[in-house]
Amino acid sequence: MTSEQGGRSSRSNPGAGNQGAGGTRRRDDSGRERNRSTGRNRTTAAPSQRSRAADPARLVAFEVLRAVSSDDAYANLVLPSRIRHHKLDRRDAGFATELAYGALRAQGTYDAILARCVDRPLSELDPAILDALRIGVHQLVAMRVPAHAALDQTVGLARAVIGAGPSALINAVLRKVAAKELPEWLTELTAGLTDEVKVASIEHSHPEWIVRSLRQALVAHGREVSEITALLEADNSAPVVNLVALPGLGSLDEAFEAGFTPGELAVDSALSSGGDLGRLASVREGTVRVQDVGSQLVARALAGVDISSELKDGEERWLDLCAGPGGKAALLGALAAEKGAWILANEPTPHRAKLVEQALAAVPEHTWSVRTGDGRDVGVDHPESFDRVLVDAPCTGLGALRRRPESRWRRKLSDVTELGPLQRELLTSALAAVKPGGVVAYVTCSPHIAETITVVEDVMRKRADLELLDAGAALDAVSLTGNLGAGNTSSELATNKMTAQLWPHIHQTDAMFLALIRKL
Template structure:
């Protein structure tokens, strides 16, 4: 698990996190219940904190409150942390330092959930599923501070108990205080050694050490081998999933500039032209970001879009411009880049998205590109090939997938997904690829893309499509990525397909296959 964190006792707070006196409290009324009607903890450890009652923290620190609200939204509303967090930060008006603390605390607690739960289960006198979900989220927040952030233990305890007292209730705060004191008795490495003691299953060990469900550990090991990498890279890959990702920026070709971002501290990207790496913060303060001509986009997504745009296709009749299609365009990041590239080359882009609210996001993403270049269609992508047979020179089909390649950016998704998702998505992925192949012209190229390295979503889908028809051929996708990148050799190719990796390339684990329909 990642050990990145903040270097103080709490954002905007003294490192001490409160005085450390020990006071005697009189007997409490154990018949009282909290606001939810649950009795106070009846465990043997009854102290709220080591501080006297007058010295206990009784308010929620804003940065920790933001993290708690994010975890609650993820659990209660099935929300995505990366969408909820910015709004919560703005709502609580956190400064840059506090926002960074809240981000690490939110993402770290979500990423480490499985490992933290295994540790907490050793410290609680009942199954975790019998705890109030809000109490469990508070415990996860406290565990991450104690075990993986540079927060003094007394500050992590005092502030987490204060948060619980303020937003959950006095009774649960006693339980949280008792449990977190047990957690603080060992370091993360000591807890891991305890958890894996006598364990011989290497998948189980990797699951605990790197906070990934066991099925994902097995799937990632299988994916490495399927794409030509040694299985021994599994620990590096899982560690990369737990590292806080750097924010990637792209300036839309011919429309945007990175000058403002570079002046703000960003550094030029090393893999693809027109990209930059940012330390984050509120990028919305940059005018180019607000205008949409500079966008946040993982460099892996940039590379696959540029590779498809650069593949040679037969020249059309004089005066006829190329027609491009983004078959699964929402929320619009790749569509915006493709639209800008199409504009430079005199081509047009049709961006298709079935969900109306996501189609609106696609239109917003494309707004920075002159309107005569693009059009948005709202409809099922599986119908496009039938309605527009042989119309497009280039087709991007970035299919819905498990998202296993973007676990570092979506910290909660590893605990939401299951092997069943792969089985459910497989037929849809094949149908969308079939539609793309019907929509492309003879001589044109389809780029099949997933943000997953799982062979069931990548190689198997492509092989099935190519085997069924004799008018298709695979192009060298690895060479196409190399040609689209800055000088150097990505080494992402295996056979004729290509797979990017976070631990090798510093990108999301994007897969690319380029399929030409023979003329």
């Protein structure tokens, strides 16, 4: 991002983003904190030179961080609305996006730096102050913003939305941060550490348990543990926006005219670094959708695999067992319509079921239906009724950390254990619902062993009428390259060999896992 962002200051609503900025110090009638201390560190700028208003782009980033930390909001849902609210132009929107996402991704590293610069535990800081500090650190160590501009604008933001007292603290802390470049900070933070996981956690801003889990996943899926650095770096890279044109319904011509480039892995796909997708009529109409290419490939793999259903009588019946919010359901629905098939999209939550209906609205309505109910009941309610079943199981989402920067700080190792029973029950239900000769695709957006290979092994161990198909070959068959290398051919375990795993650092996709199971 250019350094031009550093010098601008525009008037904004000073009360915006003030949520969560409470504390025990005295505040004035406007809610701002009064600074009555004579011993505080103060900015060296003259009063006439200090920014007294929040720059709109930085204000948007601050509001996103506040929503994430105080309301458990998702950055990708909050950011667009804040950009529209503050009427940012394309350049400012890009700056706000990098600032918000960058500060969230690197939160672990930045907090480690701040802990060296603050004279109290970070847990004792007002959360709003800590969010402002993270925004300041990201500008200082990771963006092309001059130090004086990063300091002045961040202090101005704090003064406008938090108060004069906190702004003095933020100024003093950020001056300490600015005294060293990021490599110097990383050297200091990792000095004396011999544990590779701890070092990687600090240098690449991932919780230790996630670093350890990803290392294990690489090995289990036939990769080298040395790839962990590339994988963590890929997690910290801004993801490319992927589009898919629904087969037989959508066209990418408008997207290409707007600067998108053809996707390299999947048919009917396009790539872009971002921008306002709402300007594309095809996106607004739902015939072209935003969808990671990994999700596109696993859906196409299920649709393309050969089946030999013994009960087949006319059109095929497909099932998306965990359909919300509807991205894969829409693609599968379009593929089903092309093949003369019909699809049932199941979603247990009513409001998400409505999202599925909206996603399927562009697909001929006679080719699909939405069921609102527990996916674990479908196998009982509709035994041996479907030819193809997708189980896009609820998971930790460790494969999509690029797109959900806050997830790495919210997820806990215990989440893996808690999700395990549900994943097994959903796969068991799907296997009950599929016809003999039909195929179930078990998919997760996580490479964690306990959510992928272990689930498949545990469920298959209880039945003798199942076989694994070659998921890597199925992905190759629907890819443009024909050789994704996602299969686990180096593994000695039969289950691992037949499953497939996509990776951000290799395929530039989310880390999607795929197992294809045929009922005999």
